[in-house]
Amino acid sequence: MFIDIPTALEDALIGLPLPTWKLDGSFLAQSTMERYRSELAATPQLEETATTLRHALTEEGGGYAVLRLGNLAKALSADDDRFLRLATAFAAEVAIPFSPFPRWPLWKDIGVKVDKDPGKSSGIGYNAFHMDLVNGSLPPDYTTLLCVRPDPLGGGPSILSDPHAAVARLSENSRALLAEPAYHYGTFFDLNGVGEECKPFPVLDGSDPGGFVxxxxxxxxxxxxSRAHAEAARELAEELVRGQVSFMLQPGDYLIVNQRRLLHGREALHSGQQAVPVADRRLLLQLFLRAGASSGPAA
Known part of the structure; x- marks a missing residue:
């Protein structure tokens, strides 16, 4: 779902006096959310746009949306504080923005590092399907990516896939293996708002039909x-690729993904990244969201 911002709303947002955000621990402060919502509520066609956004993320068959904020990015500069406040305000219409990483600001840069592991988010290779903070007992409900600059060489389209549909195409034996707490990945330290470490964890919990895969x-x-558990995971990975959708994010595009509905990733960047100046390479900004008032700082 690609959502264009009505012209009247764009015009009103350009001059909107949104204050600098404040945090309550790792989460956007309630006072900031209330101020942002109050300011947005006074703009034309905001409620219709926000309703379309929420429906795209939560209704049957949905799970993601791309807000086309390109004109606002041009007017304000995509990495300007005023533009980031607008993007944060839109995010707050969906859920509670937060950063699980105390060492990073609310919005985390994802640039391109040619000497990084190619499969990492800041690498230049294929970034396989995954959910963010997979090994936390409370992963973010939403992961979001704001495109400041796409790959100037034309690579790196975003990919999404429905893991529930992919699981349904697997054999009963593979689903049984994926339901066993036999999987583990990554480290878990210096994190806020994502619960305790799950190690090992099942890919399929089974306790909540609308839960995370x-x-x-x-x-x-x-x-x-183990060979059997790896094979079951490999089959799921293949089904995810079979059911994927892909698209290129343009400057100002704001991708929001419901992690209970979809997994995400990225195709490889175009070859030749070493010759691209660092300041011109692909740049995304990442923000996480927690659904529900009960999932704020007290969680």
């Missing part, structure tokens, strides 16, 4: 799994 294809290469 705790999956990252990266564990196939970076975790020691």
């Amino acid at each position: 705790r999956f990252t294809a990266k564990m196939l290469k970076r975790s020691e799994l």
